Amino acid sequence: MTHSTSLQACILDLDGTLVDTLGDFVAVLGRVLSDLGLPPVTRDFIERTIGKGSEHLVRTTLAHVGGAPALFNRAWPLYQQHYAALNGQHAAVYPGVIEGLELLRSRGLPLAVLTNKPGAPARELLRRKGLNHYFSHVFGGDDFERKKPDPLPLLKTCEALGTAPSATWMVGDSRNDAEAANAAGCPLVLVTYGYNHGEDIRAVAALQHVSRLDEVRLD
Numbered sequence: 001m002t003h004s005t006s007l008q009a010c011i012l013d014l015d016g017t018l019v020d021t022l023g024d025f026v027a028v029l030g031r032v033l034s035d036l037g038l039p040p041v042t043r044d045f046i047e048r049t050i051g052k053g054s055e056h057l058v059r060t061t062l063a064h065v066g067g068a069p070a071l072f073n074r075a076w077p078l079y080q081q082h083y084a085a086l087n088g089q090h091a092a093v094y095p096g097v098i099e100g101l102e103l104l105r106s107r108g109l110p111l112a113v114l115t116n117k118p119g120a121p122a123r124e125l126l127r128r129k130g131l132n133h134y135f136s137h138v139f140g141g142d143d144f145e146r147k148k149p150d151p152l153p154l155l156k157t158c159e160a161l162g163t164a165p166s167a168t169w170m171v172g173d174s175r176n177d178a179e180a181a182n183a184a185g186c187p188l189v190l191v192t193y194g195y196n197h198g199e200d201i202r203a204v205a206a207l208q209h210v211s212r213l214d215e216v217r218l219d
């Protein structure tokens, strides 16, 4: 099967696809829990929980350590403050990402980022990692009414790019990306190195599964 003739633009996920941000989440949540006098959580727990946006991550972490739900009101500003300070310090661009973005750009494809991370830290992270210049649009989890796996943010990103969903590839690392892409009608490419709630992403159907972004086949 080939979609090369209809490929007009590409939307990429951020955490687990472009940048390995697990270390940032671990450091930030460590500080938040310590500020609140709560016990730490494991790196594995955080890796399984990333993907549904930062509010979800903070709420699920508090519940995991037995914190009252109302603690969220104290934890959330702390999380945002620590995230802004640490953003990118414990994060690395995955091998093959620069080469993959160069490849997509060499085909003249407009590129956008769509992440469930809030927009401000997402844009700042891309800037700090020197990736921002590849993208005409960067949308975060707070830019639209609903987050992935809902198709709405994908449809809105296609609208911003000016391309039909059927001609706009979604590249992501989790079933949130897959469900959103399938519901929006975007051809799906999955990277196999990211975070997928502790499950093997190769079990999720896609046009292609790639172990590096520069392995994506455009024809």
Ligand SMILES: O=C(O)COP(=O)(O)O
Residues within 6 Å of the ligand: 013, 014, 015, 016, 050, 051, 052, 053, 054, 057, 114, 115, 116, 117, 118
């Ligand atoms: O912030 C998250 O929960 C994950 O963000 P992502 O959509 O870039 O994977």
Ligand SMILES: [Mg+2]
Residues within 6 Å of the ligand: 013, 014, 015, 016, 017, 051, 172, 173, 174, 194, 195
């Ligand atoms: Mg992701």
